[in-house]
Each structure stands twice: as C-alpha cells, then as structure tokens.
Amino acid sequence: MQNFFNALNNFLLIALPYMALLVFVVGSIWRYTSTKFKFSSLSSQFLEGSQLFWGSVPFHIGILFLFFGHLTAFLIPRGVLAWNSHPARLIVLEVTAFIFAIAVLIGLVNLVYRRLTHPRISVVTSKMDYAILLLLLLQVVSGLWVAYNFRWGSSWFSSVLTPYLWSIYALQPDVSAVSALPWIVKFHIVGAYLTVLLIPFSRLVHFLVVPLDYLWRPYQQVVWYWDRKKLRKSWTPWSLQRPRNN
Amino acid sequence: MDVRAQISMVFHLDKCIGCHTCSIACKNIWTDRKGAEYQWWNNVETKPGTGYPTKWEDQDIYKGGWEKKNGSIDLKGAGKKKGLLNIFHNPNLPVIDDYYEPFTYKYLDLIESPAMDDQPTARPVSLITGKPIDIKMGPNWDDDLSGTPDYARKDPNLHDLSPAEQEAMFQLERMAFFYLPRICNHCLNPACVASCPSGAIYKRGEDGIVLINQKVCRAWRMCVTACPYKKSYYNWHTGKSEKCILCYPRLEAGYAPACMHSCVGRIRYLGVILYDAGQIENAASDETESLVDRQLNMLLDPFDPGVIEAAKENGVADSTIKAAQDSPTYRFVKEWGMALPLHAEFRTLPMLFYVPPLLPVMASLSKQDTSQGEKMDPIAKFWNDTWLYDTSTEDLWGTIDQARFPLKYMANLFAAGDEEKVKLVLKKLMAVRIHRRGITVGDIAPEKVETALREAGMDAETADAIYKLTSLAKFDDRFVIPPAHREQAIEMLEFTGDTKGSIGFGFKENAERGL
Numbered sequence: 001m002q003n004f005f006n007a008l009n010n011f012l013l014i015a016l017p018y019m020a021l022l023v024f025v026v027g028s029i030w031r032y033t034s035t036k037f038k039f040s041s042l043s044s045q046f047l048e049g050s051q052l053f054w055g056s057v058p059f060h061i062g063i064l065f066l067f068f069g070h071l072t073a074f075l076i077p078r079g080v081l082a083w084n085s086h087p088a089r090l091i092v093l094e095v096t097a098f099i100f101a102i103a104v105l106i107g108l109v110n111l112v113y114r115r116l117t118h119p120r121i122s123v124v125t126s127k128m129d130y131a132i133l134l135l136l137l138l139q140v141v142s143g144l145w146v147a148y149n150f151r152w153g154s155s156w157f158s159s160v161l162t163p164y165l166w167s168i169y170a171l172q173p174d175v176s177a178v179s180a181l182p183w184i185v186k187f188h189i190v191g192a193y194l195t196v197l198l199i200p201f202s203r204l205v206h207f208l209v210v211p212l213d214y215l216w217r218p219y220q221q222v223v224w225y226w227d228r229k230k231l232r233k234s235w236t237p238w239s240l241q242r243p244r245n246n
Numbered sequence: 247m248d249v250r251a252q253i254s255m256v257f258h259l260d261k262c263i264g265c266h267t268c269s270i271a272c273k274n275i276w277t278d279r280k281g282a283e284y285q286w287w288n289n290v291e292t293k294p295g296t297g298y299p300t301k302w303e304d305q306d307i308y309k310g311g312w313e314k315k316n317g318s319i320d321l322k323g324a325g326k327k328k329g330l331l332n333i334f335h336n337p338n339l340p341v342i343d344d345y346y347e348p349f350t351y352k353y354l355d356l357i358e359s360p361a362m363d364d365q366p367t368a369r370p371v372s373l374i375t376g377k378p379i380d381i382k383m384g385p386n387w388d389d390d391l392s393g394t395p396d397y398a399r400k401d402p403n404l405h406d407l408s409p410a411e412q413e414a415m416f417q418l419e420r421m422a423f424f425y426l427p428r429i430c431n432h433c434l435n436p437a438c439v440a441s442c443p444s445g446a447i448y449k450r451g452e453d454g455i456v457l458i459n460q461k462v463c464r465a466w467r468m469c470v471t472a473c474p475y476k477k478s479y480y481n482w483h484t485g486k487s488e489k490c491i492l493c494y495p496r497l498e499a500g501y502a503p504a505c506m507h508s509c510v511g512r513i514r515y516l517g518v519i520l521y522d523a524g525q526i527e528n529a530a531s532d533e534t535e536s537l538v539d540r541q542l543n544m545l546l547d548p549f550d551p552g553v554i555e556a557a558k559e560n561g562v563a564d565s566t567i568k569a570a571q572d573s574p575t576y577r578f579v580k581e582w583g584m585a586l587p588l589h590a591e592f593r594t595l596p597m598l599f600y601v602p603p604l605l606p607v608m609a610s611l612s613k614q615d616t617s618q619g620e621k622m623d624p625i626a627k628f629w630n631d632t633w634l635y636d637t638s639t640e641d642l643w644g645t646i647d648q649a650r651f652p653l654k655y656m657a658n659l660f661a662a663g664d665e666e667k668v669k670l671v672l673k674k675l676m677a678v679r680i681h682r683r684g685i686t687v688g689d690i691a692p693e694k695v696e697t698a699l700r701e702a703g704m705d706a707e708t709a710d711a712i713y714k715l716t717s718l719a720k721f722d723d724r725f726v727i728p729p730a731h732r733e734q735a736i737e738m739l740e741f742t743g744d745t746k747g748s749i750g751f752g753f754k755e756n757a758e759r760g761l
Contacts, residue, residue, distance in 0.1 A: 036461035040463065040484070042485040045467065046339065123376075213445070220435070220436070224450075224561075
C-alpha cells in the first residue's frame with residue numbers, strides 16, 4: 001500500500017507536471033500556428049450580456065490576482081516571507097487573497113449557472129467548456145479550503161511549494177516535503193497541472209494572446225502587398241516579404 | 247501629399263426602390279452560414295425609421311465612432327483604455343436582440359404532416375436554439391412603415407426637429423419616406439480598425455478595403471461597439487467578427503460587388519478616388535460643421551499632373567490612376583458635388599457617398615383642400631387633381647423651399663446637420679430635371695432653364711453629363727474597377743467551394759467552435 005501511494009505521489013507530483021508542461025508548450029505552439037481560425041476567447045456576450053457581467057468580471061479580476069499571487073510566491077518567495085514576517089501584513093495578504101478567491105467562486109458559480117440555464121448559451125457550450133468550468137470550480141473550492149484550514153498558506157507555499165516547483169523546473173524533482181502535505185493540498189496541485197495541460201485544447205488559449213501590444217501600436221493599420229515606395233524601382237527584387245495578413 | 251487610392255461607392259437614393267435584392271445577393275454569397283444568419287452586410291432601411299440594429303444611429307446607446315475631446319479625437323466606446331478595461335465584459339456591446347433572433351420555419355412539417363382536420367402549419371423556430379419562437383424582429387421589420395409610432399417616430403435623426411415639424415412630417419397626406427441601403431463604408435479613419443485589441447482589422451493599402459483577419463480575431467468584440475454604422479458583426483458560432491469585404495474576390499477578378507451587380511434600380515456606382523492620406527487625422531478631428539468639407543477636400547483631382555506624379559511616387563498603379571480618371575464616384579462626389587457621406591459627424595471619414603433623394607422632397611402640399619374626396623374618380627379610383635402630389639409650383643425652387651419633407655432631417659443624415667449642403671444638392675438634381683424637361687418636353691422657357699442651371703452652379707453640358715450617368719449609364723460606366731494586378735495578387739485564395747456555407751472565404755479550416 002505504501003508503495004502504491006509512493007508511486008501515485010511520484011506520478012502526480014513528478015510525471016504529471018512534466019507531461020502537463022510538455023503538452024502545454026507543444027500544444028500551444030501547434031494550436032497557435034495550425035488552428036488560427038479557432039484561436040479565440042469565444043465570447044458569448046453577444047448572445048447574453050447582463051448575466052455574464054456578474055460571472056465574467058468577478059471571475060477574471062479574481063483569477064488575475066490569484067494567478068499573479070501564486071506567481072509572486074514562486075518567483076520571490078523571500079519577498080513574500082519578508083512581507084509576512086509582520087502578523088498584520090500577513091493577515092492583510094491572506095484576507096485579500098481570500099476575498100479575491102471568493103470573487104472567483106462567485107464568478108464561476110454565475111458562469112456555470114448561466115451556461116446551464118440559458119438556452120442560447122447552452123447551444124454554444126462545448127464539453128470542454130464544462131470540463132474547464134468544473135476544473136476551475138474544484139480548484140477554487142479546494143484553494144479556499146486549504147487557505148481556511150491550513151493557515152497561513154502564503155508563508156508555507158513560499159517555503160515548501162516554491163522549492164518543490166523550482167526543483168521541477170531544475171529537472172531535479174524533489175517531492176519529499178510535498179508528499180507530506182495533506183491530500184487536499186495535493187489535490188489542488190494536481191488540479192493546477194491538469195488546467196495547464198488543458199490550456200491548448202480549450203478556450204483558455206485566449207490568455208496566451210492577451211492583447212497588450214494594443215497599448216503601443218498606432219490606432220490605424222494599413223497593410224500593403226508590396227513596399228509601395230520601392231514598387232517602381234527596377235532593382236526591386238521579387239523576393240520582398242509578404243505582409244502577415246494571410 | 248501622401249496619395250492613396252480608395253475604391254469608393256455612390257448610392258443614388260432617388261433610384262432606390264427598396265427591393266432588397268442587394269441584401270439577398272450578399273446574403274446568398276457571404277452570410278448563409280451558422281452564426282452569420284443574423285448578419286446583413288448589406289441592408290436596406292426605410293427612413294425615417296429605426297433601422298438595423300434598432301436605432302443604430304443613436305450613439306448615446308451604442309457608443310460608436312469617434313468623439314472630439316480637448317482638440318483631439320478618441321473612440322467613444324472603445325479604444326486603448328476603455329477597450330482593455332472592458333475586455334471581460336463590454337458594456338457597450340449590442341446583443342443579438344438589438345438585431346433580431348434569426349429564424350426559419352419548419353417547412354418539413356407541412357410535407358410530413360399526417361392527414362388531419364386542420365391545415366398543418368410551419369412554425370417559426372430559432373436558428374440559434376432550434377426551439378419554436380415568436381418572431382419579434384427582423385432585419386427590415388419596419389420596411390415601408392414610415393409614420394408609425396414604434397419605428398419612424400423613434401428615428402434618432404429627428405432629434406433636433408421641433409415637435410411641430412415632426413408632427414407635420416407624419417401627417418397622412420404629407421408622409422414621405424425613402425430607402426437607405428447600407429454597406430460597410432470602408433472608412434478612411436475606421437473606428438473598427440482602431441478599436442481592435444488584437445490588431446486583426448486592417449485597411450488594404452492598394453484599394454482601401456477594410457478587412458478582418460479571421461485568423462487573428464480573438465473575439466474581444468470591440469469593433470462591434472466601435473463601428474458607428476454597426477457594420478462589424480460578431481459571429482456567435484465561430485467566435486470571430488465579420489464584416490463586408492466589398493466582395494474583394496470579385497473585385498480582383500474584375501467583377502462588381504454582388505450587391506452592386508444585382509442592383510435593380512441601378513442606383514450604385516463604384517470607382518476609385520485618389521485622396522491625400524496625410525490629411526486624415528486633421529480632417530477627422532475638425533469641427534463638426536466642417537467635417538464634410540474637410541473630407542471632400544481630401545479627395546484629389548486625378549487629372550492634376552502634380553497628383554499623378556505624387557500617386558506614382560507612392561506606388562499607385564497606372565491602371566488605378568486611369569480608373570480614378572474614369573471614376574463615376576469621383577464625378578458625383580467631387581466634380582459635380584452631388585453626393586454626401588452618411589453621418590460625417592461620426593468622424594470615421596466614410597467613403598460611401600449618397601446622392602440625397604429628391605422625390606420625397608419634391609411634392610409639396612400647396613393648400614389644404616377639403617373637397618378632395620369629391621375629386622376622386624369613382625371608377626378609376628384616381629385623384630384627378632394635383633393636391634396630393636403637387637409639383638407645379640411657379641417658384642423655381644418652390645418644391646425644395648416648401649418641401650413636404652424637412653430638409654433638416656436629410657441634413658442630419660448626410661451633412662452633419664447643414665441644411666444648405668443638402669439644399670444645394672437637391673437644387674442640382676432639380677436643375678438637371680428642369681434642363682432635361684426643357685429639351686424633351688419643351689414647356690419650360692429657356693430663360694428659366696438657364697436661371698436654374700446657373701443657380702445650381704452648372705452648365706448645360708454638365709447637366710447632360712449628370713443626366714447620362716444617372717439615367718443611361720451602362721454597366722461599365724457605373725462600375726469602373728481598377729485591374730487588380732494579379733501579378734501582385736493581394737490575397738492569395740484557395741478554392742473555397744468545399745467550405746461554402748461554412749467559413750465564408752479565404753482558407754479551409756472548418757468552422758468549429760473552439761477546438
């Protein structure tokens with residue numbers, strides 16, 4: 001039995017993350033280069049606008065905060081620990097994160113409810129949409145559970161999970177500390193890997209193409225087939241680059 | 247001077263009979279697909295009326311186009327700040343009910359119905375959910391319904407007409423309406439291009455056609471908000487936005503766009519206009535009153551040697567310059583000054599121009615005649631007098647001055663509120679009629695004809711040219727399409743017959759939603 005759990009731990013905490021990362025990277029590149037026409041956030045606001053507000057907005061704002069929170073603990077664990085060294089700051093951080101997680105939960109519940117009850121939205125919902133919603137729902141519920149029952153997560157994430165994640169990254173996986181964590185924490189970790197794994201196959205791809213370059217591009221875009229200034233020059237070769245509009 | 251070529255259009259509204267043939271031609275070629283059923287890249291509206299989508303001209307509702315603030319312009323409902331902040335939920339996005347829920351009928355029920363006491367019926371079903379629905383809206387729901395309280399009286403263009411003027415407009419005896427066919431304006435300062443966060447929308451340099459790259463669109467759906475004409479549509483099935491492509495595959499092959507080709511009334515003209523792209527920003531951010539003039543000033547004379555030289559330097563093909571010289575749109579818009587842009591106050595510099603209609607204006611109600619009922623021929627059911635449709639005024643411009651249709655309304659549509667501009671065009675239209683009547687019927691004194699032409703600012707030769715291009719123009723006169731130079735082919739196309747009814751045009755990826 002012990003062997004079985006060891007094997008399971010190794011599979012879920014070592015094999016799965018590598019699998020997930022590989023599938024995510026290769027899948028995303030394939031998805032971006034080969035299925036561009038299907039690469040979309042698949043907004044359904046056009047079919048139903050008002051209910052979406054109470055789902056999409058709290059979900060996105062909350063998930064963005066949580067995503068960057070987890071990322072910060074991964075990148076600068078010492079900074080997080082230093083911040084948490086004062087109890088008041090620790091509580092502020094934990095409570096804030098908890099509130100954002102509640103926002104995610106509310107948003108997700110609203111989104112699921114909308115998908116299940118609105119006839120027009122049901123039509124444009126795929127099985128993968130349900131899978132993603134369920135997965136994220138489990139993630140946020142388990143995350144809230146962990147945050148409430150095993151305090152203070154931001155600190156022990158930085159000291160236990162960050163070394164583990166870095167060991168994965170350094171190709172020298174060390175699961176000795178993580179294996180001892182409660183099963184619900186492991187559940188949350190595995191859920192995260194599954195989410196990463198499913199990104200290329202779901203509407204989650206839209207987060208890979210967040211249009212931040214919009215901020216510094218000029219408003220108007222004109223695309224020319226050839227460089228028009230050089231078109232009439234006899235030395236203009238026919239090997240000019242084609243524009244990226246096709 | 248940054249000379250560029252733009253394929254522009256002129257719609258001669260006097261000739262539009264409101265038959266919707268253009269809409270059907272477009273629908274059959276481009277939007278007969280799932281997710282695009284509700285899209286009418288070409289639609290025809292009855293004016294006054296609320297249009298499609300409902301009240302699209304009211305930018306207090308839809309927040310389309312540009313607005314001027316502190317001397318410069320920015321998008322009203324989208325843009326870098328608003329667009330990215332509202333990306334999770336766009337508060338200014340119209341929903342499908344603002345257009346209509348697409349529907350069909352269960353025709354098979356008629357055929358497969360067993361023998362019954364009653365006739366079988368074909369129930370309407372939603373093309374989205376497939377469930378039976380009560381049809382509440384359609385793309386031309388208020389067709390020919392001018393004067394009705396639900397539609398005509400809610401027309402946003404009536405906003406600065408006095409209640410008395412509006413009341414007079416909708417009296418049964420005075421009521422008039424006309425048709426407004428609309429397609430994408432392929433603007434010089436397109437709001438949709440500016441609003442697209444992923445940069446999927448672009449204007450083609452060679453001919454000015456505005457397109458959405460279906461492979462780059464990510465359904466951020468800001469273009470739907472930003473286009474003040476509501477001519478960018480969200481395909482709810484594929485999760486991509488779509489719009490009129492001016493039938494570029496047809497244009498490149500030398501054919502007229504389907505809507506223009508099929509036009510029964512021959513109201514449509516298409517041709518190249520050269521313009522100075524360096525003026526776009528200044529022209530679009532000028533005062534509202536001068537927007538029309540500034541836009542028309544940007545359009546360049548294709549016979550001017552300086553313009554030709556600058557055009558060649560900019561890589562405009564010789565054949566395109568020749569097409570610009572033969573362009574019917576240049577003649578209507580610039581040479582004759584008879585065509586005006588639709589809603590210049592949206593500041594997108596639209597390149598589709600309209601010749602305002604004279605017919606709803608012309609007939610004036612000279613006097614209230616209470617004995618009208620007696621004058622109806624009891625057998626022919628025909629009013630044998632002129633009270634209803636009186637064009638026999640003695641004043642030269644009487645029919646325009648005492649128009650039964652407020653010029654203010656037309657000015658709101660075509661001249662950013664400037665009545666004088668519309669009046670001048672109507673005078674020109676009238677002068678051509680007076681001139682031609684003088685020739686063909688001969689019951690108008692030559693002095694009167696001369697005065698009319700002079701006051702309209704044209705000579706007899708011009709009037710004849712206008713008459714010819716208006717009434718007698720052949721296919722090749724109405725559509726002067728510049729050769730596409732296949733040797734420099736703009737968009738390389740694959741054969742798409744096998745994806746007909748699926749994605750539209752251009753490539754062969756199936757229209758699945760997501761993966």
